[in-house]
Amino acid sequence: EDQVTQSPEALRLQEGESSSLNCSYTVSGLRGLFWYRQDPGKGPEFLFTLYSAGEEKEKERLKATLTKKESFLHITAPKPEDSATYLCAVQAETQKLVFGQGTRLTINP
Amino acid sequence: SQTIHQWPATLVQPVGSPLSLECTVEGTSNPNLYWYRQAAGRGLQLLFYSVGIGQISSEVPQNLSASRPQDRQFILSSKKLLLSDSGFYLCAWSVLGGGWIGELFFGEGSRLTVL
Numbered sequence: 600e601d602q603v604t605q606s607p608e609a610l611r612l613q614e615g616e617s618s619s620l621n622c623s624y625t626v627s628g629l630r631g632l633f634w635y636r637q638d639p640g641k642g643p644e645f646l647f648t649l650y651s652a653g654e655e656k657e658k659e660r661l662k663a664t665l666t667k668k669e670s671f672l673h674i675t676a677p678k679p680e681d682s683a684t685y686l687c688a689v690q691a692e693t694q695k696l697v698f699g700q701g702t703r704l705t706i707n708p
Numbered sequence: 709s710q711t712i713h714q715w716p717a718t719l720v721q722p723v724g725s726p727l728s729l730e731c732t733v734e735g736t737s738n739p740n741l742y743w744y745r746q747a748a749g750r751g752l753q754l755l756f757y758s759v760g761i762g763q764i765s766s767e768v769p770q771n772l773s774a775s776r777p778q779d780r781q782f783i784l785s786s787k788k789l790l791l792s793d794s795g796f797y798l799c800a801w802s803v804l805g806g807g808w809i810g811e812l813f814f815g816e817g818s819r820l821t822v823l
Contacts, residue, residue: 603751633811642714642798642814643752686752694759695767696812698752 601626601691605699612677612706620672620702622687632670633696634663635686643686677706710735714799714815721822727772727786729818731799734780739801741782742812743774746796758782794822 602625612618624632631650635643647656649665656663660681662673672685684703688696714731721727733739743755754767756774764774771790775783782799796819800812 631810640817640819642800642817643812645811645813648811688752694757694765695754696752700749700751 601689601693601697603687603689603697603699605685605687605702607702608700609703610705612674612704614678614706614708615676617673617675617677619674620685620704622670622672622699623668624670624687624689625668626689626691626697628692630690630692632665633688633690634670634672635688637684637686637701639684646685674704677704679706679708682706710801710813712799712801712813712815714818716818717816718819719821721789721820723791723822724788727784727789727793727820729784729797729799729820731782731784731815732780733801736780736801736803738779739803741776742800742802743782743784744798744800744814746798746817748795752798756784789822791822794820796820 604623606621631648633648634646636646637643647663652667654665660675664671682705684701686698686701688698690696711734740759742757744752745755746752756764756766758764758776761776772786796817798817799815802810802812
């Protein structure tokens with residue numbers, strides 16, 4: 600069974616304090632790994648797609664990387680507006696995305 | 709540009725009452741459509757997906773059903789709600805085919821509370 604595990608469940612940082620979120624996955628035949636941002640009471644917003652080990656994508660203060668077993672979302676010098684829940688999802692050999700439970704990130708000013 | 713509309717945004721229903729949530733997509737044709745549920749503190753659970761009009765795949769056996777009467781319209785229904793149906797329901801779409809999903813684009817969600 601395809602599984603996605605995100606850690607930590609919650610992370611509290613000071614503004615400017617860089618860190619990383621982890622997404623570990625167990626799938627047969629990875630087709631793609633996706634990162635989303637979700638604000639409270641809203642639908643998830645697409646951030647990145649990674650397709651193969653070694654791939655990296657960047658957007659403003661966020662950088663996503665992928666290995667054969669996990670992905671990291673690095674946040675550099677975060678700001679309070681980066682506070683949100685970050686979701687990781689994978690597509691394997693099926694027509695569906697399997698989501699992790701998310702990491703709730705809080706950036707204190 | 710593509711947009712997705714989902715309504716109602718919030719509803720409170722008694723146990724045993726019916727349910728209808730609606731989702732429409734604009735600015736694209738023949739999208740793949742999805743219904744997800746997000747329970748408090750849990751990840752997104754895929755309920756149904758559709759690759760075309762009248763084509764519905766169910767992922768979780770339960771008292772919910774889905775229909776796709778038009779290309780860009782997706783409806784989630786129930787004849788009798790259970791307490792366990794409470795949650796945040798999300799509609800999403802994607803455009804890739806051939807077994808690829810690609811990135812999903814989500815609606816704003818519908819918060820359902822069953823009392």
